[in-house]
Amino acid sequence: MSHYIRYESDPHTQRKDSRNLRRMLPFIWDYKGRVLFALLCLVASKMAIVGVPFILKQVVDTLGVKGESILILPLTLLIAYGALRLAGSLFNELRDAVFAKVRYHAMRRISTNVFNHLHRLSLRFHLDRRTGNISRDLERGASSVSSILNYMVFNILPTIAEFILVAAILFTQYPTRFAIVIFSTVVIYFIFTFLITEWRMHFRHEMNALDSKANGQAVDALLNYETVKYFNNEKLEGQRYDQTLSGWEQAAVRSQTSMSLLNFGQGSIIAIGVTIIMVFAGQGVVSGQMSIGDLVLVNALMLQLFIPLGFLGIVYRQLKYALADMDLMFKLLDRKAEIRDNRDAQPITVKEGKVSFTAVSFAYQPERPILDNVSFEIEPGQKLAVVGPSGAGKSTLARLLFRFYDINDGVITIDDQDIAQVTQQSLREVIGIVPQDTVLFNDTIFYNLQYAKPDADKEQVMQAAKLAHIHEFIQSLPDGYDTMVGERGLKLSGGEKQRVAIARVILKNPKILVFDEATSSLDSQAEKAILAALSEVAANHTTLVIAHRLSTIIDADQILVLDGGKIVERGTHRSLLEQHGLYAHLWQLQQEEKTETVVQDV
Numbered sequence: 001m002s003h004y005i006r007y008e009s010d011p012h013t014q015r016k017d018s019r020n021l022r023r024m025l026p027f028i029w030d031y032k033g034r035v036l037f038a039l040l041c042l043v044a045s046k047m048a049i050v051g052v053p054f055i056l057k058q059v060v061d062t063l064g065v066k067g068e069s070i071l072i073l074p075l076t077l078l079i080a081y082g083a084l085r086l087a088g089s090l091f092n093e094l095r096d097a098v099f100a101k102v103r104y105h106a107m108r109r110i111s112t113n114v115f116n117h118l119h120r121l122s123l124r125f126h127l128d129r130r131t132g133n134i135s136r137d138l139e140r141g142a143s144s145v146s147s148i149l150n151y152m153v154f155n156i157l158p159t160i161a162e163f164i165l166v167a168a169i170l171f172t173q174y175p176t177r178f179a180i181v182i183f184s185t186v187v188i189y190f191i192f193t194f195l196i197t198e199w200r201m202h203f204r205h206e207m208n209a210l211d212s213k214a215n216g217q218a219v220d221a222l223l224n225y226e227t228v229k230y231f232n233n234e235k236l237e238g239q240r241y242d243q244t245l246s247g248w249e250q251a252a253v254r255s256q257t258s259m260s261l262l263n264f265g266q267g268s269i270i271a272i273g274v275t276i277i278m279v280f281a282g283q284g285v286v287s288g289q290m291s292i293g294d295l296v297l298v299n300a301l302m303l304q305l306f307i308p309l310g311f312l313g314i315v316y317r318q319l320k321y322a323l324a325d326m327d328l329m330f331k332l333l334d335r336k337a338e339i340r341d342n343r344d345a346q347p348i349t350v351k352e353g354k355v356s357f358t359a360v361s362f363a364y365q366p367e368r369p370i371l372d373n374v375s376f377e378i379e380p381g382q383k384l385a386v387v388g389p390s391g392a393g394k395s396t397l398a399r400l401l402f403r404f405y406d407i408n409d410g411v412i413t414i415d416d417q418d419i420a421q422v423t424q425q426s427l428r429e430v431i432g433i434v435p436q437d438t439v440l441f442n443d444t445i446f447y448n449l450q451y452a453k454p455d456a457d458k459e460q461v462m463q464a465a466k467l468a469h470i471h472e473f474i475q476s477l478p479d480g481y482d483t484m485v486g487e488r489g490l491k492l493s494g495g496e497k498q499r500v501a502i503a504r505v506i507l508k509n510p511k512i513l514v515f516d517e518a519t520s521s522l523d524s525q526a527e528k529a530i531l532a533a534l535s536e537v538a539a540n541h542t543t544l545v546i547a548h549r550l551s552t553i554i555d556a557d558q559i560l561v562l563d564g565g566k567i568v569e570r571g572t573h574r575s576l577l578e579q580h581g582l583y584a585h586l587w588q589l590q591q592e593e594k595t596e597t598v599v600q601d602v
């Protein structure tokens with residue numbers, strides 16, 4: 001939230017800034033021809049613009065002289081005057097036009113880079129992040145690249161170029177005191193601007209921090225719209241929001257008034273400088289050393305120089321903000337992915353689909369072990385069920401099989417290949433999952449179904465939907481397959497989402513299947529129908545089923561009972577019942593529940 005403040009207090013800011021600027025260069029260098037041409041245009045337009053006052057001087061001087069040639073000479077000069085102005089503006093626009101491609105191309109490449117990098121980062125990172133913040137970093141980072149280029153090419157470099165030109169002219173054409181006054185004015189101007197801007201920055205930081213906070217509160221409250229209503233807390237939310245905004249208001253007012261101070265100070269310095277120069281020029285004219293044209297020229301040059309200088313204070317501040325944004329973006333790019341392919345990783349080859357966990361131990365955080373020495377095998381084409389209390393680590397098994405995390409100990413293999421040694425891409429291709437919570441893209445149902453296999457045709461998608469018993473429901477919707485599912489798929493019921501997930505797996509048709517409570521949100525009737533369909537799909541597939549309702553896994557070839565990260569029992573349904581252990585106890589409980597509901601229903 002207050003990343004600007006953190007950024008500012010960093011003593012290495014300067015070095016970091018220049019390092020970041022250097023990192024930006026390769027993105028610009030794709031179009032080096034254009035960059036060079038734009039810089040040439042910049043110099044040309046500045047030369048033309050600085051040339052204008054010279055012609056003006058000639059015009060004034062010529063008109064001042066009483067002679068016959070008066071009617072011819074000024075005309076040429078006046079045309080030259082117009083031509084120069086035109087050239088100035090032409091080269092200026094040409095520079096913008098040529099540079100546009102460089103700018104937007106750099107933005108696009110950097111954004112794509114960051115986006116791809118984000119997808120490379122592991123689940124751990126994504127569970128910790130705040131989506132809003134990351135997307136802001138991405139957005140700000142990309143626009144910072146554009147604004148830095150903008151300021152550089154359109155403000156800072158031109159101003160420097162112009163300053164050097166003007167100073168050189170004054171220095172060579174006029175007495176040294178002109179150059180000295182200009183030079184000191186600019187130096188004082190810079191120091192003043194720098195100091196005041198540094199002082200003002202903290203108002204801006206405060207404003208930004210409070211702005212982000214208010215934004216966060218608003219977004220959070222809106223996301224939790226239902227919860228706010230359930231607890232009648234609209235007023236509380238409104239007050240909290242307003243409180244933050246009142247702090248923002250104060251900071252904003254201070255920032256604005258201090259800006260006026262800055263502007264006035266800058267204006268005064270310029271006014272004093274220009275006055276002194278004009279006094280010198282006036283003296284020069286009186287003493288006959290200078291013509292009236294010289295006076296006009298000096299005045300025009302000064303004004304021309306100070307106008308862009310006036311923007312420099314703003315540009316300086318904006319540049320600092322942009323550099324801070326860019327730094328955040330590069331920090332994101334510098335994050336190392338936790339799960340990476342080995343350098344010599346090969347794609348996995350799966351013929352049979354035998355899955356084996358050998359002495360696997362795993363912890364999300366070192367101080368809290370989740371799985372402890374878990375070993376099991378799923379023979380090709382067989383079905384293994386995992387049951388156990390909530391939090392036992394069942395879904396974790398599925399995450400490890402997908403290699404979302406690396407295990408701390410032991411080894412997981414598929415057809416005798418260590419999953420940590422093969423490419424992640426090929427590994428994830430051979431496994432399909434119906435996750436415990438299905439989240440959908442805010443797009444059409446068709447898009448979400450087809451996502452499992454982007455090259456599937458409509459026929460295949462519908463076939464999968466039919467197998468998952470969702471085709472008829474979709475057909476009954478006014479927009480059919482084109483129905484939008486809402487944010488995260490929230491416009492669909494839990495059971496409907498689950499069936500979309502099942503259809504997706506059917507469409508993907510991988511060798512190994514994982515069902516994590518795949519039918520938990522379905523009513524008994526729908527569940528029965530889908531289980532029949534699933535066992536058809538799962539025939540010849542190696543299947544890992546995680547289930548709460550034991551009745552759904554009676555037919556499993558092997559059942560593991562997981563408790564506290566350990567396998568406490570294993571066997572078939574029948575043998576487990578005979579053991580009279582945890583499984584038998586759970587089975588007993590669920591049977592009782594069932595008869596109770598039957599009794600209630602009657």
Ligand SMILES: Nc1ncnc2c1ncn2[C@@H]1O[C@H](COP(=O)(O)OP(=O)(O)OP(=O)(O)O)[C@@H](O)[C@H]1O
Binds near residue numbers: 127391394436
């Ligand atoms: N990303 C994570 N970081 C830290 N701890 C986690 C993370 N994900 C899960 N856990 C913890 O790991 C344990 C096992 O989680 P898991 O999701 O495997 O449970 P489960 O057996 O599937 O439970 P349920 O039946 O409720 O789905 C839980 O106690 C959970 O709090």
Ligand SMILES: [Mg+2]
Binds near residue numbers: 394395396436516
């Ligand atoms: Mg789970």
